[in-house]
Amino acid sequence: xxxxxxxxxxxxxxxxxQTCALPISSAAIGQPRESGQRAVLSLLVLGRDDLVSxxxxxxxxxxxxxxxxxxxxxxxxxxISALLGLANGDLISAGFPSLNxxxxxxxxxxxxGSSPLGAPVTTRMAAIRELFAADQGQLLGFGEDLRGxxxxxxxxxxxxxxxxxxxPAPLPVPSLASVVRLSTGELISASRVDGRLQRWSTPAKGxxxxxxxxxxxxxxxxxxxxxxxxxxxxxxxxSNRGGGQEVRLLDMRRRTWVGGAIAVxxxxxxxxxxxxxxxxxxxxxxxxxx
Numbered sequence: 001x002x003x004x005x006x007x008x009x010x011x012x013x014x015x016x017x018q019t020c021a022l023p024i025s026s027a028a029i030g031q032p033r034e035s036g037q038r039a040v041l042s043l044l045v046l047g048r049d050d051l052v053s054x055x056x057x058x059x060x061x062x063x064x065x066x067x068x069x070x071x072x073x074x075x076x077x078x079x080i081s082a083l084l085g086l087a088n089g090d091l092i093s094a095g096f097p098s099l100n101x102x103x104x105x106x107x108x109x110x111x112x113g114s115s116p117l118g119a120p121v122t123t124r125m126a127a128i129r130e131l132f133a134a135d136q137g138q139l140l141g142f143g144e145d146l147r148g149x150x151x152x153x154x155x156x157x158x159x160x161x162x163x164x165x166x167x168p169a170p171l172p173v174p175s176l177a178s179v180v181r182l183s184t185g186e187l188i189s190a191s192r193v194d195g196r197l198q199r200w201s202t203p204a205k206g207x208x209x210x211x212x213x214x215x216x217x218x219x220x221x222x223x224x225x226x227x228x229x230x231x232x233x234x235x236x237x238x239s240n241r242g243g244g245q246e247v248r249l250l251d252m253r254r255r256t257w258v259g260g261a262i263a264v265x266x267x268x269x270x271x272x273x274x275x276x277x278x279x280x281x282x283x284x285x286x287x288x289x290x
Contacts, residue, residue, distance in 0.1 A: 030066075031290070032284075032288040032289065033066065033288065033290070034288060034289075035055065035283070036059075036072050036287070037053060037054075037055030037056065037061060037072055038057040039284070039287050040053050040055060040270060040271050040283025040285075041054055041055065041056050041270050042054035042081060042082050042083045042271050042283070043083070043283050044083035044084070044085055044273065045273055045274075045276065046085045046089070047085075049065065049276075050062055050064050050069075051064070051281060052085075053271070053283055054079075054081070055079070056080075057072075058076065058078050058080060059072035059073060059075065060075055060080060060091075060093060060111075061073065070114075073114055075109060075116075076109075076120055077095025077107050077109055077120050078106075078107070079096055081096050081106070082141070084132065090110055090112050091111040092108060092109070092110055092111075092157075093109050094108055095109070096127045104126060104146065105122050105124060105146060106123050106143070107121055107122050108128075108141075108161075110161065110162070118161050121162055123141070123153060124164065124167055124168055125143050125151065125153050125168055126146050127143045127144045128142070128143040128153075129143045129176050129178060130176075130180075132179075137156060137158045138155065138157065139154065139156070140152060141154075142171075142176055142179045142189070144175065145170070150171045150176055151168035151171055152168065153167075154166065171207070172210060173189065173191070174191050174194065175191065175193055177190050177192035177220075177223065178190045178221065178223045178224040180224045180226045180233070181226075182230045184230070187199070187202060190221035190224050191220070193220060194219070195215075195217070195218035195219050195220050195221050196214065197213070197216060197233075199212045199213075199214070214252075214255065217257075218235070218237050218238075218248075221235055222236045222238030222270055223271055225273055226274070231251065231253055232250065234247060234248075234272050234274070234280060237268070245263070245268040246264065246269075247261060247264060247269050247272070248262075262282070264282065267284040267286030267287075269283070270283055271284075
């Protein structure tokens with residue numbers, strides 16, 4: 001979406017340093033690639049070169065330089081709604097059950113490479129939308145509890161299997177579609193039902209505290225990603241009226257949309273992730289990656 005001139009221009013006629021915010025050009029948008037998954041619900045950059053996609057069909061797939069590394073791996077967790085990479089290279093996957101599963105709760109599973117470290121661990125959450133690593137070896141999960149209430153859960157990560165730290169804590173917001181963490185530790189959540197963004201402070205102890213509400217022109221948001229520097233937020237639209245599904249760039253400082261929008265044909269942008277080279281990967285509900 002944007003580049004810094006000091007990183008991208010080397011010319012004897014150019015002097016000084018400038019930072020440029022440029023609209024999206026069609027030449028910069030790659031062709032869709034079939035993921036081999038029914039729908040891509042989560043994406044994670046693992047290391048510097050690898051990308052992991054989580055599918056609605058419960059599969060995990062690794063990618064490197066836009067090429068798949070083997071066939072999708074069956075997780076045994078239902079739909080993979082969230083992924084988290086740990087400092088040691090391990091992966092945590094969150095899955096919520098399909099309609100034909102007797103157990104209505106989401107599960108967590110830890111992976112090392114392509115191998116699981118134990119069986120899935122059942123949680124007291126119906127769906128986990130986002131996962132974050134916290135201080136003192138804790139894991140935070142945002143989503144809905146078994147009553148359908150938006151909630152936050154905590155687990156300990158000092159063992160092979162995550163261990164719950166008490167019941168889910170209700171949060172005073174409507175259904176969350178996505179949550180991102182800024183470099184300051186502050187969180188921004190997105191609502192699927194009204195297109196609002198909300199800031200959250202993260203105290204050292206206790207649950208996140210709701211702050212400023214930011215209205216957008218969208219009637220629903222399905223996914224979020226934040227660019228380095230925290231100023232620009234990538235927003236995946238989730239229209240509740242059957243309209244177009246687009247990915248847009250929001251200037252958080254000016255509260256305005258920047259440049260053009262990327263149309264996601266055949267599905268909604270269900271997962272977004274910023275790549276190490278400042279590129280963007282988009283996973284959609286039709287199982288494609290761009």
